[in-house]
Amino acid sequence: MESFARNSTLHYKDVKIPAPWGYISGRWYGNRAERPILAIHGWMDNLGTFERLIPLISDCVGVLCIDLPGHGRSSRLPSGICYSVYDYVYIIPMVMKEFGWTTVSLMGHSLGGVMSFMYASMAPDTVDLIISLDVLLPRRVTNPSKITQDIEKCLAEERRQVDAAQEPPSFTLNQLRVALDKGSNHSVPLKLADHMLHRQVAKSQIYPDKLFFSRDGRVKFYHIFDIEPGLAAEMAKRIRRKPYLIIKGGLSPFVGHNCDEAMSILSQDNPNFHFYEVKGASHHVQLQAPEECAQYIAPFIRSHRSATNRIIRNSEITKSKL
Structure with missing residues (x-):
């Protein structure tokens, strides 16, 4: 059988996070002595979407990439339960509880980025930074x-x-x-x-x-709702002035005019808000152009997860079982 063509030599540890329906599969890249970035992939994808990016940023801090339920090597939800973005958001505090974190650093692509925005608006005091790859809000529903x-x-x-x-x-x-x-x-x-x-x-x-x-x-048929402009604005106000990095694929429509008001709120009086566009890249910007993405992500992480900041903001140590 033809083998997979991949170049991924970075050291990692496979992890399984217990869940009531089975487990969430993940890979913890790099430093495991301190709280990592939690990386969440997009719809119909898996943690492999970050494989080309991780080696370029993991010198800053470790990265825990997970497969969402039903994706990759994670357990499926039980029969009779449909997939929904509402329920996916609960994966974030579930992971935090498993490792004893009171604070989380989020990096999400597509669905993972929407989840990060939603969770940060619900529990802003538990999030120290957000990296959003070619997304902010879900695309508008045009056919109910x-x-x-x-x-x-x-x-x-x-x-x-x-x-x-x-x-x-x-x-x-x-x-x-x-x-x-x-x-x-x-x-x-x-x-x-x-x-x-x-x-x-x-x-x-x-x-x-x-x-x-x-x-x-x-x-394939999971439910994602349309965040109407008023709600998006209120959610952004709860996140306001938090370190937020958005990287858009230049050929992608996923960060459109429906995001303008929320982005304006997130960036207002916020020197830690950054928006960059990668020319020639489409939706999977981190897979197509990892070097350029890393040019923005690595200094952002260093700035907000430096050794000093890690000690001040989060003294948690990863559970010894890892």
Whole structure:
């Protein structure tokens, strides 16, 4: 079988965070003696989305990347439970509780960035910095009937999983690369697809030279709500003046005019708010242009998570079991 083409030599420790439905799978890169950055991937992705970025920033502080439930190697939610951005937000305090953190540093791409904004607005006193990759707010819902359609599709997918007596359709590795490239609107090109695929496929037991997507098919139809402008403004006011870094892909529509008011509030009288655009990159900006992203992220982390600041702001030590 063709092998995955990846270059990832950075040292890490695999972790499993207990959850009532199973566990959350993760990788802790770099320093494990102090509280790390918590990195959260986007919809239908997994922690592999950060593989090219982490080696360029992990000298500043460790990074704990997690797979959200139903994604990557994390457990699926139980049958009968649909995926929702509301419930995903609770993953953040769950991780904090597991490691004994009273403060968290957040880095999120796409859905992970939306989660970071939402959590920081709900519990601003527990967040010391936010790094948001090509997102701030969810994109506006233009077709409300899609929500109904997604509910029906999610239920159909669940019935399929329960009733299916055989594994999902399988493909060659190259076919999966093409599918990921196409499904991401070419944001995850063929040459970078393996950074994601190695955590979201399984070997077919029927066709030894083929693989199938192992993530929960229900995540395709998860529910994300539209944060209307008034609510977005109130949420941003609760985060105001906190260190906030937003990096936008120059070819991506995900940080649009619907974000203008919230960004204005976040940046008002805030020398620690930064916005950068990476020309030529699309939605997976951290995967396509990790070097340029690191030019902005590394000094931001150093500024707000320096050795002195870590001692002052957070004296917690990671549980010895890691």
